[in-house]
Amino acid sequence: MENHLTEITMTVNGVSVSRNIEPRVLLAHFLREELGLTGTHIGCDTSQCGACTVLIDGEAVKSCTVLAVQCMGQSVTTIEGLAQTTLHPMQAAFREKHGLQCGFCTSGVMMTAIELLKQYPNPTESQIRQGLDGVLCRCTGYETIVRSVQHAASLMSKQELPQEEEVG
């Protein structure tokens, strides 16, 4: 069968991109190979490990299980889109609390944790562990990942609500 090319346009990290691609190109491959955004990792390629997690319209999604053509007109954020002039608080927290060892899972963990903190700005440990159920760390560094996400939560609450008093 012929491989028809389809034109797609989406916003990636705030920039509009258009490409002619085969419909079977997965979002993970589109990001890595078409756009050179290799911070999104492919671990298992079978929807299990979450290393490939990116945000689509703000929601955490495994990019190895989404076709790029499905994201037509949508807004994708990858790990490369987090830091502005300074590190994103999630990145700063992972650096400070040693949330990564080999770093392979880290971009997926951070993207997942960003959605998690949107739902629970002040998460309990069990909310963090449950929320990160869809990401596997082969270095098994879950303790420091949990600490990093807790730290990110406190950095982000200070950043976003400087006037509000911390309770508890």
Added chain:
Amino acid sequence: MRTAPFEYHRAHDIDDALEWLTRDGDREVKILAGGHSLLPLMKLKLATPTVLLDVQGVSELKGVTMEPGWIRIGALSRYVDLTRDPTVAEALPLLSQVAATVADMQVRNRGTIGGSLCHADPQADIPAAVLALDGRLIVVGPRGERRMTLDEFIVAPFLTVLEPTEILSAVEFPIPSGPQQSVYLKRPHPASGYPIVGVAITANVPTPGHLSNVRVVVGGMGSKAYRAYATESTLNEKELSPETLRQAAEVAITEAQLSDDADVPYHSQLIRTYVERALHRLYGGVA
């Protein structure tokens, strides 16, 4: 991994989608909903459709609507929608609860109730909820609409009565009259998260300590989710006590529908234990 090549189309509305499905009998046109069963299968080349029909833009398949006596849940409703929708949480807390146990956040952000039902994986969570809540599946096709129960819809593992030209448009649930209690208790597989067993129970509570209209559903085992009718009879209109709950769980073993490759002693124990624990949760809520 790449899938085999295919043509990709986006349906604008339900008529457009139905037209695509009937247009050309020689080509295998597959509906793409959340893609979280279909794309993994396509990557393994276990599915090789020639055309993928993306229905994400079909508004007729979306949303939750209340009708007199019924609540209608569009087939494209994702697990995350079911867990957050206030109408669902209020009228069908069991469905929200079940959706929250599916997989992980990322999968719940994509997978849909319709996709789960059409995929008909015997290990899925959603079918047990649909059976326990007496849902009706609304199927549309070139010859109009038909409504059916889950039992009528799912024939065997990964097999439904859907014709290639038909679409599951929604699932409708009767709104329970009077106070209803419900519970879902799942033992997830430690690696995959799919249920090894999932027990869904709904019951009316006419007076404290009594149940009526009890529906006990066992999912995750055997070829499809099933109602444990004999177990239900041991509970209906009876005075509840820890002893009656224990007896009911024993009855559940006698009517277990296990798959051919089941580890019979282990899976029977699981059913007994999970039925009893689920009943205790329900009882705890009604005593």
